[in-house]
Amino acid sequence: MALITGGLGGLGMLAANELAISGKDHVVATSRSGRPTGMPPALQQLMAAMQTTCPHYMVKADGSDGAVMLDTIQAFCRPGLLAESAVTLGTIITATRSQLETMPDELVRPSLETLERIKKEIIDTSKEASEKVQFGADVTVEDAQEVRDREDEVVDLISKLKTRVDGGGTGPAQLRAIQKTGSELAEQVQELGVRIKNITTQTTLALPQRRMGIETIVHAAGVLQDGLIVPNLQKAPDMWSKVYGVKAHGAWQLHQATTAL
Ligand SMILES: NC(=O)c1ccc[n+]([C@@H]2O[C@H](COP(=O)([O-])OP(=O)(O)OC[C@H]3O[C@@H](n4cnc5c(N)ncnc54)[C@H](OP(=O)(O)O)[C@@H]3O)[C@@H](O)[C@H]2O)c1
Secondary structure: OEEEEOOOOOHHHHHHHHHHHHOOOEEEEEEOOOOOOOOOOOHHHHHHHOOOOOOOEEEEEEOOOOOHHHHHHHHOOOOOOOOOOOHHHHHHHHHHHOOOOOOOHHHHHHHHHHHHHHHHHHHHHHHHHHHHOOOOOOOOOOOOHHHHHHHHHHHHHHHHHHHHHHHOOOOHHHHHHHHHHHHHHHEEEEEEOOOOOOOHHHHOOOOOOOOOOOOOEEEEEOOOOOOOOOOOOOOHHHHHHHHHHHHHHHHHHHHHHHHHH
């Protein structure tokens, strides 16, 4: 997860987009308003495009307020939050299914590998769930059914992809070539939005879940104050405090709030 203070401003939005492209699973943007009010059209377009590849959260949090930042960071790090993996998994299944016929040969094998990893994760999760149920954990009927349905869908896609690999006219030499460039192709699959890192059906279950972690922080919150360098002497303290309150004090608050993580 990436946290960007001032994440709905110009620099913050550019950073958000780059982080989403680089594969962050969630981007959290903080600002005092918590809304993209007055965002220029070009940034709105960028944000809309970014939101198709990465969950984007807008949080109202004044970066110069230490308590607010601590609460915000802790809220986003608590186990079970951002439990959208089932949606992500569903998206992947839908995307793979819709691209099955037209998928270029070189993407078939990496897609197959991705789905096989997902399948393994689903099976591990089911196993873990049934173990926890024995110790009194509560798994709803819907959640259990969801895991089973997802597994069926994944198994079905795997068998279809295997047919393409085995029977789609790909000879041994071509197969070897595909394997050789496997890691390169896996990156392409990631670029298509097929990310396995965060796919865990654990999050569809009412069980203790993994703790979300902040991997990246960009401190882009700021306010401008013209005339700061050659200030009006009477107004200078207010002007400095307005600008440096969020920049320097905000950075310090972030440092303190994340020390506890
Ligand atoms: N753009 C540049 O070329 C450039 C160059 C050098 C330095 N900078 C500095 O980099 C920073 C960001 O630039 P920018 O162009 O992205 O500015 P921007 O478009 O005005 O964005 C600033 C963002 O910070 C938020 N913000 C302001 N005070 C905040 C606070 N106390 N807590 C949380 N969020 C706060 C604002 O939202 P709310 O108003 O809703 O809080 C806004 O989303 C500024 O400090 C700027 O001085 C920019």
